[in-house]
Amino acid sequence: MDITARKSRIEDEPADAVLLIHCEGERRLAPAAAAVDARLRGRLAGLITSGEFTGRLGQVSILHVAPGERLRAKRVVLAGLGKRKDASLEKLRQATGSAAKAIRTAGAKSFAVPVPDLAVLLTSVPAVNRVRDIAQTLAEGAILGLYQFTTYRTERKDETAKAVRKMSVVVGDPRALAQARQGVRQGQIIGEATTYVRDLCNHPANVVTPTYIANEAKKIARERGVSAKVLDRPAMQRLGMGALLGVARGSHEPPKFVILEYRGGPRSAHPVALVGKTVTFDSGGISLKSADNMEQMKADMTGGAAVLAAVRAASRLRLPINIVALIPATENMPGGSATKPGDVLTSLSGKTIEVINTDAEGRLILADGLTYANRYKPSVVVDIATLTGACAVALGKHAIGLLGNNDKLIGELKAAGEQCGERVWQLPLWEEYYEQIKSDVADVKNTGGRPGGTITAAAFLSKFVGGAVWAHLDIASTDWSEHEQAYISKGPTGVGARLLIRFLSNRAAGKRS
Ligand code: BES
Ligand code: MN
Ligand code: ZN
Numbered sequence: 001m002d003i004t005a006r007k008s009r010i011e012d013e014p015a016d017a018v019l020l021i022h023c024e025g026e027r028r029l030a031p032a033a034a035a036v037d038a039r040l041r042g043r044l045a046g047l048i049t050s051g052e053f054t055g056r057l058g059q060v061s062i063l064h065v066a067p068g069e070r071l072r073a074k075r076v077v078l079a080g081l082g083k084r085k086d087a088s089l090e091k092l093r094q095a096t097g098s099a100a101k102a103i104r105t106a107g108a109k110s111f112a113v114p115v116p117d118l119a120v121l122l123t124s125v126p127a128v129n130r131v132r133d134i135a136q137t138l139a140e141g142a143i144l145g146l147y148q149f150t151t152y153r154t155e156r157k158d159e160t161a162k163a164v165r166k167m168s169v170v171v172g173d174p175r176a177l178a179q180a181r182q183g184v185r186q187g188q189i190i191g192e193a194t195t196y197v198r199d200l201c202n203h204p205a206n207v208v209t210p211t212y213i214a215n216e217a218k219k220i221a222r223e224r225g226v227s228a229k230v231l232d233r234p235a236m237q238r239l240g241m242g243a244l245l246g247v248a249r250g251s252h253e254p255p256k257f258v259i260l261e262y263r264g265g266p267r268s269a270h271p272v273a274l275v276g277k278t279v280t281f282d283s284g285g286i287s288l289k290s291a292d293n294m295e296q297m298k299a300d301m302t303g304g305a306a307v308l309a310a311v312r313a314a315s316r317l318r319l320p321i322n323i324v325a326l327i328p329a330t331e332n333m334p335g336g337s338a339t340k341p342g343d344v345l346t347s348l349s350g351k352t353i354e355v356i357n358t359d360a361e362g363r364l365i366l367a368d369g370l371t372y373a374n375r376y377k378p379s380v381v382v383d384i385a386t387l388t389g390a391c392a393v394a395l396g397k398h399a400i401g402l403l404g405n406n407d408k409l410i411g412e413l414k415a416a417g418e419q420c421g422e423r424v425w426q427l428p429l430w431e432e433y434y435e436q437i438k439s440d441v442a443d444v445k446n447t448g449g450r451p452g453g454t455i456t457a458a459a460f461l462s463k464f465v466g467g468a469v470w471a472h473l474d475i476a477s478t479d480w481s482e483h484e485q486a487y488i489s490k491g492p493t494g495v496g497a498r499l500l501i502r503f504l505s506n507r508a509a510g511k512r513s
Contacts, residue, residue: 001146003139003167003188005180008112010170011035016108017062017075019099021092022048023084023121024055030117032172033078039071044078057082057091058486060102073112077103087121089137090421096138097145097487103164104146110166113138115180116173131176132183135169139187140194140498142167144487147195149202189316190420190501193309194494200308201299201479201492205281210329213278213301214256216308217327221260224315231257241372243353243364244328246345250285250338250358251331257372258304258327260311264319265508271322272507273378273468274311274500275369277362277385278304278329285332285358286340299492300362302479303384304329306496313501321508324376328365332358344442348372349464354442362387363446363457367464374466380409381465382503384473384496390453392477399425400478400499403458404471413471416503422495424473433459473499 010018010032020033027048029037037044043063047053053061059080065071079099082091096113103111118134125133146164150157171180200208200216214230221228233254236245241257248255258278261271282300283289289297304327311325338358339345345353345364349371353364362385373381391401400417402424404410410426417424436448436456444463448456458472475495484490 001143001164001167003142003169003184005135005169005171005177005184007172007174007177008170009035009172010112010114011039012072013112013168013170014072015110015112015168016073017077017103017106017111018073019077019079019103019111019113020044021079021081021095021118021121022053022055023087024057024080024082026055026084030120032114032117036071036076039069040065040076041069044076047078053078053080055080055082057094058098060099062102062106075106075108077111081121084121088124089122089133092118092122092134092137093141093421094486096141100142100145100164104162107162109164111164112168112170114170115176116171129179131171132179135180135183136187136190138169139167139184140191141487143188143191144194147198147489149199151203186317189313190498193313193497193501196309196312197302197305197494197497198489198492200305201302201494205298205331208298208301209253209280210256210278210331211254213280213304213327213329214258217258217260220308220312224312226260226262226311226315229259239348240346241348241368242345243347244330244368246339246343246355247332247361247364248330250335251333252335253280253331255330258329260308260325260327262311262315262323264314265322269322270379271324271376272504273324273326273373273376273381274307275326275366275373275381275383276304276307277301277366277387278327279332279361279365280329282332282359282361283334285361286334286338287357287359288334289359296480299479300386301329302386302475302492302496306384306500309497310500310504313497314504317505319505319508321504323504324373324378326369326373328369330365332361347464351444351463352442354439354445356445356447360446360457363460366461370461370464371466374468378468381468381470382413382473383461384475384500386476386479387474388454388457388476391474394427394454395425395477397477399423400495401454401474402426402471403429403455405429405462405465406469406471409469409471412506413473413503416506417499420498420502422478422499424499427455429455429458429462
């Protein structure tokens with residue numbers, strides 16, 4: 001979709017639709033909406049006073065412009081934002097996502113949305129960058145709400161043939177235009193980072209293999225001028241990545257260890273290390289999963305995809321920061337030479353691991369990724385992984401699990417989560433939990449039993465971070481949605497990219513908390 005910011009009057013916009021956003025329970029129309037309504041002879045006000053349109057979040061009503069009504073647009077779309085006292089950028093993202101879908105269903109190919117009304121409604125957003133933030137949110141909401149994955153469809157094409165091609169973010173004041181342009185560009189980059197993750201997760205595991213991921217990394221490197229290095233199995237063997245290799249043993253797909261480096265910051269600045277779990281299919285291995293929902297395990301590479309997307313976006317946004325991205329990629333399969341329960345693996349760190357359950361494979365590949373991160377003397381290390389089903393038991397489907405060893409870093413991730421709408425919630429990492437992962441035969445075992453499964457997984461990871469300042473994001477609770485939501489697609493949600501990008505851009509701007 002082509003998204004532009006323009007200085008214009010909304011009444012004069014020649015789009016297929018004009019999108020107006022209205023708060024719940026209010027009779028008065030915001031200024032731009034009122035100007036449109038004047039041309040519609042009060043039909044918008046009529047929708048509201050009749051009670052047909054209440055302004056409830058997610059509600060959308062569409063009016064056709066009649067002959068003789070002096071409006072250049074073909075339709076007027078009224079979308080609800082919910083109560084004014086609860087108005088926020090997140091609500092706006094949702095309202096925009098719902099409205100964009102309705103606009104597409106109506107067959108409109110282009111729409112325009114006025115920013116001034118939103119600037120009046122969203123007084124909770126700091127005034128200095130309000131226009132920029134609103135424009136960014138509108139772009140994100142539309143891109144994410146309109147997302148569809150149709151690559152493998154050869155039938156029912158008519159359902160997906162409709163596409164919205166153009167969105168105009170309209171400001172009235174020429175001084176607001178630069179901000180709106182900046183916001184639109186940021187929203188586009190961040191929205192596309194998320195749809196990139198969704199695409200990688202939606203493609204089936206017979207397409208997205210570790211080799212495919214490595215090729216994506218090389219493509220990003222080519223296009224964005226970042227450096228990519230891919231370690232193959234022999235290189236991993238030479239280094240001694242026994243934990244990652246132990247997971248890869250059961251698969252015919254060769255594992256890859258991908259290193260992407262983006263250097264946007266000062267030469268001397270220590271990089272942020274991002275480590276993303278990339279299991280392109282998790283069958284469980286010898287500890288085979290049950291068939292129910294096993295197909296969803298094609299998305300067990302969401303963490304790695306989010307890291308790829310974040311590096312790509314950081315480069316597009318030219319963030320003044322150094323990043324090293326580490327992506328251990330493998331399948332987890334129950335082949336004849338697969339690792340068996342009871343096997344002992346020697347990790348890159350030298351620590352030995354007793355594999356109790358081959359389905360706890362994510363922490364094994366992350367162990368070697370975290371150890372490798374130390375080579376870069378990173379300022380901080382953040383790993384992101386679809387690590388434990390227990391995370392959804394603890395937090396439900398609305399929060400990312402967060403654990404770590406540094407309060408400041410935890411604070412940065414919490415703040416980034418609030419700001420971007422991908423919220424995180426901290427769980428404790430007390431020493432008592434470490435009892436559960438003591439092994440009788442090796443240094444550590446890879447499962448800690450049912451209680452506190454997300455915590456004991458993080459406790460295991462912490463043994464491989466060396467002295468680094470580190471945090472762990474468990475996205476197993478949020479990487480997949482059972483139903484279509486305002487701007488979150490059914491299936492893979494693409495979670496993580498927005499959070500990492502916000503975290504990185506805050507750090508680049510020097511906002512460390
Ligand atoms: N990839 C799964 C976790 C997962 C579950 C992600 C559901 C998304 C949705 C992970 O590799 C796994 O299998 N974890 C096990 C750990 C257990 C064996 C200690 C789990 O959660 O059951
Ligand atoms: Mn598993
Ligand atoms: Zn897994």
